[in-house]
Amino acid sequence: xxxxxxxxxxxxxxxxxxxxxxxxxxxxxxxxxxxxxxxxxxxxxxxxxxxxxxxxxxxxxxxxxxxxxxxxxxxxxxxxxxxxxxxxxxxxxxxxxxxxxxxxxxxxxxxxxxxxxxxxxxxxxxxxxxxxxxxxxxxxxxxxxxxxxxxxxxxxxxxxxxxxxxxxxxxxxxxxxxxxxxxxxxxxxxxxxxxxxxxxxxxxxxxxxxxxxxxxxxxxxxxxxxxxxxxxxxxxxx
Amino acid sequence: xxxxxxxxxxxxxxxxxxxxxxxxxxxxxxxxxxxxxxxxxxxxxxxxxxxxxxxxxxxxxxxxxxxxxxxxxxxxxxxxxxxxxxxxxxxxxxxxxxxxxxxxxxxxxxxxxxxxxxxxxxxxxxxxxxxxxxxxxxxxxxxxxxxxxxxxxxxxxxxxxxxxxxxxxxxxxxxxxxxxxxxxxxxxxxxxxxxxxxxxxxxxxxxxxxxxxxxxxxxxxxxxxxxxxxxxxxxxxxxxxxxxxxxxxxxxxxxxxxxxxxxxxxxxxxxxxxxxxxxxxxxxxxxx
Numbered sequence: 216x217x218x219x220x221x222x223x224x225x226x227x228x229x230x231x232x233x234x235x236x237x238x239x240x241x242x243x244x245x246x247x248x249x250x251x252x253x254x255x256x257x258x259x260x261x262x263x264x265x266x267x268x269x270x271x272x273x274x275x276x277x278x279x280x281x282x283x284x285x286x287x288x289x290x291x292x293x294x295x296x297x298x299x300x301x302x303x304x305x306x307x308x309x310x311x312x313x314x315x316x317x318x319x320x321x322x323x324x325x326x327x328x329x330x331x332x333x334x335x336x337x338x339x340x341x342x343x344x345x346x347x348x349x350x351x352x353x354x355x356x357x358x359x360x361x362x363x364x365x366x367x368x369x370x371x372x373x374x375x376x377x378x379x380x381x382x383x384x385x386x387x388x389x390x391x392x393x394x395x396x397x398x399x400x401x402x403x404x405x406x407x408x409x410x411x412x413x414x415x416x417x418x419x420x421x422x423x424x425x426x427x428x429x430x431x432x433x434x435x436x437x438x439x440x441x442x443x444x445x446x447x448x449x450x451x452x453x
Numbered sequence: 454x455x456x457x458x459x460x461x462x463x464x465x466x467x468x469x470x471x472x473x474x475x476x477x478x479x480x481x482x483x484x485x486x487x488x489x490x491x492x493x494x495x496x497x498x499x500x501x502x503x504x505x506x507x508x509x510x511x512x513x514x515x516x517x518x519x520x521x522x523x524x525x526x527x528x529x530x531x532x533x534x535x536x537x538x539x540x541x542x543x544x545x546x547x548x549x550x551x552x553x554x555x556x557x558x559x560x561x562x563x564x565x566x567x568x569x570x571x572x573x574x575x576x577x578x579x580x581x582x583x584x585x586x587x588x589x590x591x592x593x594x595x596x597x598x599x600x601x602x603x604x605x606x607x608x609x610x611x612x613x614x615x616x617x618x619x620x621x622x623x624x625x626x627x628x629x630x631x632x633x634x635x636x637x638x639x640x641x642x643x644x645x646x647x648x649x650x651x652x653x654x655x656x657x658x659x660x661x662x663x664x665x666x667x668x669x670x671x672x673x674x675x676x677x678x679x680x681x682x683x684x685x686x687x688x689x690x691x692x693x694x695x696x697x698x699x700x701x702x703x704x705x706x707x708x709x710x711x712x713x714x715x716x717x718x719x720x721x722x723x724x725x726x727x728x729x730x731x732x733x734x735x736x737x738x739x740x741x
Contacts, residue, residue, distance in 0.1 A: 269629060293635035305630035307623045317616070318623045322635035326616075370635055 220245045220280060220405045221266070221297070221374050227274035228265035235261040237429040238275060243374060248396065248406045250416040250437070252450055253426035259409040260302055262426065263376050267299040268292050280373070294322035296373030302382065302409075304363040308352030312343055315351050315362055319369030328371065336365040339395055357388035364392065374405040381412045393419055413450045417441055425450070461588035463705035468590065468598040470701010472659050474694040475601045476674055477681035478608065479652030485688025486625040486645040487543055492554040493534060494678060495671030496561040497650050501527065501657025502666045503565070506574050516578045516662055520600065523658045524651050531650025535643045543642060565668045575665040597659040604655060605694050608648075612690070621645050625688070673717075680724045686734025695736040 219242040228236045235258045243249045251259045264270040266277050268289035277285045279297050287295075307315050316336060320329045337344035340361045346354065351362055360380065367375055377396070381389050393415060400406050400421075410416035417423060417437035425432040425446060433440070440446050476498055483491045501523050508519040538557045542550035580592030612618040623631040624641045632638045660666070660674065681700050685692030703723065704716055711719075727735060 267633060269633060288637075289632040290635050290637045293633055299633050301630060301633060305627050305633075307626040307630065309626050310619070310622060314619055314622075317619060318631065318634050318636065321616070321620060325635065366634065 218245050219243060221407070222278040223262070223266060223275070224278070225275035226262065226265055226272050226277065228261060228270050228272045234273070235429050236265060239426065239429060239431055241424045241431060241434065243405055243407050244422065245405050246400065246403045247421040248400045248408060248419055250408045250410055250420040250423045251426050252410060252413045252416055252423060253432070254449065257426045258429040259426050260378055263299055263378050263407070263409055267297060267376065269299070293370055294324060296324070296371060298367050298370045298372035298375050300363050300367040300375065300377045302378040304359050306351040306359055306362055306366070309350060311348055311350055312354070312362055313347040315366050316369050319366035320371070322370065325369060325371040332369050332371060336368055340365055356383050357385065360384060360388070360392060364395070372404065374407060375399070376407040378409045379411060380408065381410060381415065389415070457586045457588065459706070459709055461585065461590070462709050463702055465590055465594060466701040466703070466705020466708070467698050468594040468701065469663060470697045470699070470704065471598045471601045471694065472656055472663070472697070473674070473677050473681055473700055474697020475604060475659065476653055476656035477678040477685065477693040477697055478605065478690045479649040479656065480678045481682040481685065481688055481693045482652065482690050483646055483649035484682070485690070486621060487642050488547065489539055489542065489550040489554070490547065491646070491649060492551060493538070493558045493561065494653050495675030496558045496565070497527065497530070497653035498657035498660065498674045499565065499666070499668060499671040500530065501654035502574070502661035502670065503569070504654065505658045505661045506576050509576055516576060517596070519658060520655060523654050527651035527654030528647045530654070531647030532643055534650060535646040539646055540639070540643070562668065562671070569668055571667050571669055573665050573667050576661055578662045593662045597663055600659060604652070608652070608690060617644070677720070680720050683724055683727050684734060685736045689734065689736070692734055692736040696734070699735070
């Protein structure tokens with residue numbers, strides 16, 4: 216895949232003495248939606264955290280736009296457009312919706328076209344426009360997830376990584392958010408999704424990776440993976 | 454004592470208390486942003502006092518013109534302190550930063566005592582007061598309270614209206630998320646710490662225009678700062694100002710009736726009571 220925007224090679228990371236990632240590799244193609252699926256504790260979230268630098272990798276490389284960004288601090292990666300919407304939203308609960316979005320557009324690159332991005336966020340999520348003066352902690356779960364995505368979009372991402380979008384969301388809201396992601400992908404945004412809801416993830420993605428025990432188990436187009444008996448048994452409950 | 458006397462005493466207490474509030478704002482800002490209890494706070498207050506003394510008596514600058522140099526100097530000292538004593542303690546057990554700032558405080562006070570001893574200093578500041586009935590409010594008290602109000606307003610505008618100030622609040626709220634949004638959080642922490650120290654320095658400078666001081670005065674004002682931030686709610690700069698005013702009000706209320714040496718006893722009785730009755734602070738914002 217020569218048109219890979221993000222290329223992760225043999226990444227190793229862990230927490231203290233506990234190594235979680237044992238040389239995981241994957242790529243994210245430009246303007247495509249790539250999914251990482253796998254069982255609980257397989258290392259999906261850890262992979263994203265190590266890629267963006269929230270966790271220091273102990274081995275391997277992260278190539279972004281052909282540049283080796285493995286050792287950059289997280290804020291520098293975000294400023295380059297490698298953006299993570301973290302698991303559990305991690306909003307600034309005491310700050311207003313508008314302030315959360317403003318913080319999303321903090322980097323020099325993102326702040327240049329701040330107004331354009333804000334406009335786009337409010338078009339995608341009109342609810343956020345209505346609640347711009349409200350404190351983020353007082354939003355409903357669905358609105359909080361919208362805000363988390365919108366805040367990520369304010370960073371002017373070249374690649375948007377979303378960790379566990381579906382966590383604690385009602386099916387209607389979840390469906391709506393997936394539609395939004397599809398829209399963004401069709402608009403040319405590169406997206407990497409980590410998702411428990413494998414059915415939904417497969418329905419949406421262009422390419423999927425199956426992660427097991429901190430390594431890559433297999434990868435392929437989602438339709439092909441969905442036909443593999445061991446995947447059907449382990450992740451799709453069929 | 455007449456009713457007017459008591460009211461005058463309370464008003465004067467509020468004026469002085471607002472300056473305590475300013476000192477506490479520095480302490481609570483640092484605590485709120487990085488969960489560090491800055492035990493160099495007292496020595497930074499004293500540094501502000503001595504800066505006033507040295508700048509006025511040695512360089513001959515008028516007292517209130519020292520405010521800006523103290524603010525800038527405090528900021529730079531704060532940056533240095535952050536990198537020396539605080540940065541490596543961020544995210545560790547609270548005891549680590551307590552010990553490291555405590556040791557720096559000991560070193561600074563030790564050095565200061567070696568140079569100046571513990572004699573009483575007094576910076577003569579004259580500013581016309583305001584007379585009401587038979588009572589005159591000292592001009593220094595009025596001016597200190599006015600300057601405090603201006604500085605507190607500036608801090609509020611900075612934290613709530615500017616990008617960098619909002620970034621400080623974002624880091625206070627969720628450092629990891631702030632980092633993921635492209636905010637260089639380490640720099641923001643250093644900035645917040647420096648700001649807290651600058652506030653301590655300026656409050657020390659203003660206190661020194663009100664009362665005589667020694668090199669060891671910092672402890673008492675540091676303790677007052679703790680009472681104030683407990684009143685105002687930990688990590689809440691606006692609450693700290695209100696807490697300071699409340700403490701001043703209390704001091705003004707009791708001084709006509711009991712010997713001054715009892716004020717600290719009453720203040721700390723209040724401290725304990727508030728901790729038990731309002732663990733989140735009397736002036737903490739009501740949260741739904």
